[in-house]
Amino acid sequence: MRNAMDIGGGIVVTTDNSGGIGMKPDDIVTAPDRVTAYFATRVALLEQWTAGAIPSSILVHNFSGPDSWEPYVKGVEDVFLEADYEAPSISGSTESNMHLLQSALAVTIIGKRITEETTDELHWYIYGKPLVGHEVLENRIQIASLHLIKQAMDKGLIQRIWPVGSGGIQSEYRELTGEPDCLIQADVDIYKSAGPATSVLIGVNANRVEEAQNHFGGELHKIIVM
Structure with a gap:
């Protein structure tokens, strides 16, 4: 099932992270926070599809500061807009006590398996x-x-x-x-x-x-x- 975790009851968890990509001066790759979140979410969604699952909820782990939260959420929503179905509920947490020099983000999707792996050639x-x-x-x-x-x-x-x-x-x-x-x-x-x-x-x-x-x-x- 690749990088997806089946935690029982057909519940599938997938995640992807991004570090040093964003708008901070010390980031290695400069990119809008919305774009960064889009690509992290894209990977996690593809992993859901690989496992035969559809998303039911999303967690955003934001280590880039409070100002990044809204664009991160918009980036998550952009993925589901492109895929042409409604985004599930989005929640998460922001690190606001420590100011990091580089951007860091993780997106976790929790989904429900609806299809089993085919045995066809x-x-x-x-x-x-x-x-x-x-x-x-x-x-x-x-x-x-x-x-x-x-x-x-x-x-x-x-x-x-x-x-x-x-x-x-x-x-x-x-x-x-x-x-x-x-x-x-x-x-x-x-x-x-x-x-x-x-x-x-x-x-x-x-x-x-x-x-x-x-x-x-x-x-x-x-x-x-x-």
């Missing part, structure tokens, strides 16, 4: 380009669209998803398949970090491949196992 594709750091802000059109992913899930065009993180596509595919020595090829960089899940692995049934390719506008990249 799937064709795996890469959707979205691996990006990291400033590339994420400069090339947002190349990032896997949550809206298109959610639409494809609702239509049954894709049966499983697997977000790509800092380990890169090759590493994530090995974890997905449980085959630590497998080698793959694709027409994107399979070793580069995908930062905040700018790339997603998508599992498609053989009889829906053409539909999926049309849905994503030809932006699916076939994974070839060597």
Whole structure:
């Protein structure tokens, strides 16, 4: 189930954090707080979908100061606006006693599992380009669209998803398949970090491949196992 935790009763918890990214002078990457929260929430939501769950509540852990709370919440809401469904309740806490030199944030989503992992044999594709750091802000059109992913899930065009993180596509595919020595090829960089899940692995049934390719506008990249 990757980085999701099943705490029983079908309740799934996912989380993502961000440090040194924001508007403080000592931040390593300069980005609006709203954008920072968007990408942290994006990862946590994709992990929910990977586990077959839908979000029911969200916790925002804000270590950047009181002024960051509202833009962080707006960034969380932006993710659900893009995915085209209503954001669940948002709560959390702000560190207001200590002034940190760098921005820090964590977003935790609590959800309910609604689907089980399919046993069908799937064709795996890469959707979205691996990006990291400033590339994420400069090339947002190349990032896997949550809206298109959610639409494809609702239509049954894709049966499983697997977000790509800092380990890169090759590493994530090995974890997905449980085959630590497998080698793959694709027409994107399979070793580069995908930062905040700018790339997603998508599992498609053989009889829906053409539909999926049309849905994503030809932006699916076939994974070839060597």
